[in-house]
Amino acid sequence: MSVSESITKTLCPTQDAPVSDRDLDWAIVQKVQAGNVGAFDQLVQKYRAQIFSVVYNMTSNREDASDLTQEAFIKAFQAIGRFKGKSSFFTWIYRIALNHTMTFLKKRNRRRYISYENIDEEAHGTEILERLTAPNRSEKGALASELQEKLNDALQKLSHKHRTVVILHEIEGLEHAEIAAITQTSLGTVRSRLHYAKQELQSYLRDYIT
Amino acid sequence: MPDSEKNQNEKISVEELLRFKRAERPDQAFWDKFDRELHQRMMQTLVKKGPWPVQILRGLSTRLAQTGAIVGVAAALAVMVVRPAFFATNEAGNFEMAAVDASESVQSEEPGRSFDPVVAQADYATEVVRVSSTGLDSSITPEYRHDDIVLVNYEREAYAADFELPGFAASGVASIVY
Numbered sequence: 001m002s003v004s005e006s007i008t009k010t011l012c013p014t015q016d017a018p019v020s021d022r023d024l025d026w027a028i029v030q031k032v033q034a035g036n037v038g039a040f041d042q043l044v045q046k047y048r049a050q051i052f053s054v055v056y057n058m059t060s061n062r063e064d065a066s067d068l069t070q071e072a073f074i075k076a077f078q079a080i081g082r083f084k085g086k087s088s089f090f091t092w093i094y095r096i097a098l099n100h101t102m103t104f105l106k107k108r109n110r111r112r113y114i115s116y117e118n119i120d121e122e123a124h125g126t127e128i129l130e131r132l133t134a135p136n137r138s139e140k141g142a143l144a145s146e147l148q149e150k151l152n153d154a155l156q157k158l159s160h161k162h163r164t165v166v167i168l169h170e171i172e173g174l175e176h177a178e179i180a181a182i183t184q185t186s187l188g189t190v191r192s193r194l195h196y197a198k199q200e201l202q203s204y205l206r207d208y209i210t
Numbered sequence: 211m212p213d214s215e216k217n218q219n220e221k222i223s224v225e226e227l228l229r230f231k232r233a234e235r236p237d238q239a240f241w242d243k244f245d246r247e248l249h250q251r252m253m254q255t256l257v258k259k260g261p262w263p264v265q266i267l268r269g270l271s272t273r274l275a276q277t278g279a280i281v282g283v284a285a286a287l288a289v290m291v292v293r294p295a296f297f298a299t300n301e302a303g304n305f306e307m308a309a310v311d312a313s314e315s316v317q318s319e320e321p322g323r324s325f326d327p328v329v330a331q332a333d334y335a336t337e338v339v340r341v342s343s344t345g346l347d348s349s350i351t352p353e354y355r356h357d358d359i360v361l362v363n364y365e366r367e368a369y370a371a372d373f374e375l376p377g378f379a380a381s382g383v384a385s386i387v388y
Contacts, residue, residue, distance in 0.1 A: 037256065044248065048241070057231060066240075070248045074255055117234040151231055170228040201224050209222055 025089035032080050040080070043089060044073055050172060051097045057167045058101045058160075060152045061115045068104055072097035087181060094168075094182045102160055116148055147208070154204035162197035169194055 025046075031039035051072060056065035075096050076083075083092060155163055164183060168174045169190075174182075179190045202209060236244075 040252075044245075048244065049235075052236065052244075053232075053234075056234070062236070062240075066244055066247075070244065070251055073248060074251055077252060078255060117236055147227070147230055148234065151227060166228070170225055171231045198224050201228070205224060205227055208227055209224060 021090070022088040026085050029080060029083055029085065029089055032077075033083075040077055043076075043093070047090065047093055048073070051093060054094070054167055054172060055097055055101050056117055057152075057155060057171055058098075058105065058163060060156055062117045063115055064104070068101050069097065072100050075100065091178070091181045095184070098164060098182065102164075105160055116152065150205060150208070154201050157204055158197055158200055162193050162200065165190055165193040166197040166201065170198075 025043065028039050028042050032043075048069065052065055052069045055068045055072070056062060059065050059068070072093065076093050079096075083089070087095075155167070158166065161183075165179060168179045168182065169176070176187055176190045176194075180187050183190070
């Protein structure tokens with residue numbers, strides 16, 4: 001590689017590098033900012049399931065989660081003109097959704113209406129039912145409902161902050177750094193909250209844990 | 211475990227239990243409804259709120275319109291209040307100039323004339339009945355002084371709006387306000 005090629009590569013590192021999700025999102029955001037409102041739908045399609053999942057696990061109510069997710073996207077749409085791309089769109093939309101959900105939960109106080117989502121039996125995660133069920137018993141359906149109820153109950157017992165961290169890490173599979181960026185806290189805080197939350201859950205779910 | 215047996219040979223962690231939550235997923239019908247509702251709400255947002263420069267312009271124009279409306283109403287009210295008063299002041303001079311005996315005015319009235327402000331102004335007079343002590347019995351010592359009883363009080367302002375006024379002041383609304 002010649003010196004000039006090396007300089008070019010150093011100055012323009014993205015030329016050969018694969019386009020990241022962040023860059024793709026930023027390109028779509030710029031389209032929306034330029035007036036292509038329809039492009040926002042691509043972002044909705046890409047993130048709606050993840051946002052809904054977080055909000056649903058935070059609220060344990062599918063109707064509330066649906067409303068809050070829609071409202072988060074509407075808020076993002078309204079504020080997209082001010083989005084400068086300093087963080088990724090993914091972090092930004094998560095932050096909007098979580099802040100909106102927190103505000104909702106604070107207003108909801110102790111009133112809690114539970115409305116569970118359907119369990120996709122083919123989804124990853126249901127193998128736990130096989131392990132919890134005796135080989136000679138066919139009670140998976142009943143056990144699934146029971147476990148769903150217990151898990152939601154246990155999560156609702158956690159504080160909002162601890163619930164957020166455990167949902168983002170254990171259910172959504174986000175890295176500590178990503179959670180720190182979304183919640184605008186330090187890595188240490190994320191780890192400490194996660195540790196405490198898991199301990200709490202362990203005591204709530206001790207009947208299922210060997 | 212209260213309701214079901216579990217395989218005691220395998221260890222299950224909190225993390226594994228929580229992974230079960232990933233199986234709680236909405237079906238396609240839910241997402242169809244979600245998309246439909248979201249599009250409707252976004253359309254409403256678009257109708258209500260455009261891009262921020264447009265919002266600012268809209269806000270400013272709305273405020274300007276509101277201010278204009280308030281100023282307009284205030285101006286109209288001011289005209290309604292000030293103009294009749296202005297006319298009354300001007301006509302007051304006429305009253306004074308025409309402060310003549312009512313009988314003279316009646317005599318000077320030309321037949322067939324539909325409106326004569328002089329006649330209208332002078333169709334009443336202030337009458338004063340003076341109670342004089344000379345008319346009383348001399349044996350009675352009056353315990354009171356001379357008194358004037360005003361039978362008709364000339365209140366110019368009370369009649370000012372009865373005159374034919376041009377424009378809005380004569381519409382009737384001005385009289386009510388006045």
